[in-house]
Amino acid sequence: MIEDLAFIGQIAVKSSIAVLLATLGEIVAERSGILNLGVEGMMLTGALCAAAAGIATGNPILAVAAGTLAGGLLALVHGFFAVTLRVNQVLSGLALTLLGMGVTSFLGRPLIGIAPGVRLRAVPIPGLADIPVIGDIFFRQSPLAYLAYVLVPLCWYWIFHTGTGLKIRAVGEDAAAVDAAGIDVFRIRYLCTFAGGLGAGLAGAYLSLSYTPGWKESMTGGQGWVAIAMVIFATWNPLRAVVGAFLFGGLTALQFYFQAVGVELVPAYVLKMLPYLLTIAVMILVNVGPGRRFGGPAALGVPFSREG
């Protein structure tokens, strides 16, 4: 039983890392008021570029960097439309997803079936990995998972306890007021959109270098959309994003575990639905009752222009 718990936990954490990284990125973007629904497209682009760079160079660091950067660059396209042109952010984000799907499916074809150049295997952390159960669950993972462990508190600290974080949150609440205070709204929004893309790109790199090495068409399988739901579930807080992502990973692990053991306590279809149901539940919970303590940034999705 304990053994089962250890491997369910291990698979749950492994399955949650991509969603977690993408969620962190999207939280940063949305905190500055930029809604980017292009996460799925950026993840795919990151996955493809990481796999391609891996095959071309065989260097894990370059491969991760290429995937991450590719996500960031694609996000800048959204930044241009959303910040500079002030178009509808929902449409621009959706376009980014469609663009990412189409472009990666087209450009990725020569890479299908080629042996992956880089495989980031699980690396047990000396000492920690030997802790019973906990060690198996958390400390026998891919190096990128460890990176995610570090990024969560950093991201939280950055948003809530630094001057830059304060500016980001202020821009997301009331861009005009921040502008009046002499802070460059455009620069902050571009920066945060870019950071959001980096998160999604890194998430894609995790999938194509670590989870199932090699490029496969539409390999993200909707995890980008889960990340967007998880931002709301986490009420725009990086620490709570861990809970959301782990929940998603846990459900992924459990749906197969139940079948494998032969007791389907909860139908797999229900388990698949659960992250979205819970997100809706959270949205309802934070929006009924007095105040909106856990609500999203007030200026989320609202373009800023000096002419008003």
Next chain:
Amino acid sequence: MNRKRTFAVSLVLMIACAGLILTGGASNADAASPKLKVAFALLWTIDDQGWTTAHYHGIEYLKEKLGDKIEVSYTEKVLAADAERVFRNYAQQGYDIIFGTTFEHMDPLLNVAKDYPDIVFEHCSGFKTAPNMGNYFARMYQGEYLAGYMAGLMGFHNVGTVATNPIPEPIRGINAFTIGLLKGLKEAGHDAKGDKVNTIVWLKAWRDPINETTLAETLVARKHDLIRQMADTPDSSVAACAAGVPAIGYGEDAARYGADCALVSSIWNWGPIYVDKVQQVMEGTWKTGEYWGGFDRNNIVLSDFHASVPEAVREKVLAEKKKLEAGEDDIFAGPLYDQQGKLMVPEGQKASDKDLLTMRWLVKGVSGSIPQ
């Protein structure tokens, strides 16, 4: 900037991107005119490493055999919603024989066949026919049976299967594999009576690389001694190899696609069917009907064995294969019991093709159920 304009700009952007996706699949046509024109609609891309790659190998074989007498075109990623348009397009361009290569192409193909009585239509894996539309399929379960037999002879008695969609084709394959597995175990002297030797977990998709990996890893963690791939992509086999557990490939040769631990794969071989059908149309002898060939007509082949498969096992498996090649298919011969021990095929009888094509029960020895 005014709202309507930005909205319009965004819309144009989206449509442009959607266009990119729709044209993601390539079309390919050879020029020349008096030759017989052959068209294929494919489910996914020709390099999907599974179902569509197998069909593409069939197309290549066809070109190799009859290349100077025919003109071949194909369209990738023909999903159900788009299928009728693709078929109608080929019909209007005067193709002589049009193939729909996945189950979902059945009704669209039938609709177009009714409007073009002079064109021959062929559908893969369905059950509907018309005077000018036949169907064809390959008896994959025979290859799965042999793979199971091999695994049994090697003593694997706790197999984990990454199953796809709970419909008759995979169910038939699971049963054939399990029947072979039990036979092999018995001959190898393992007493597997009453044991659940093959655990199945449903992916509920034909391909889903991420979940195939997760599922295979779950089965490995559950201490299954052999992972059996059924999905179109080799990822479950690859994941098993990475975890140090042998695998069995499906559809294409998994060992060629990174699963170097695959003991054997059963492979679709559509080429001979395509050559036959096209030749019949050429000679005017084509008739509608249902075609279902196995090893007897070389529509299924077995990959090379992995180096670790003992010589004695290979000989036994190949002897069994010889029987199938000679048309002696007794895989589903009674007595066969379902999981609850109910007699499904009595002694002295054999499941008919109709029974096989509508199979919705799992044989004794399988752990897992068919979701509703």
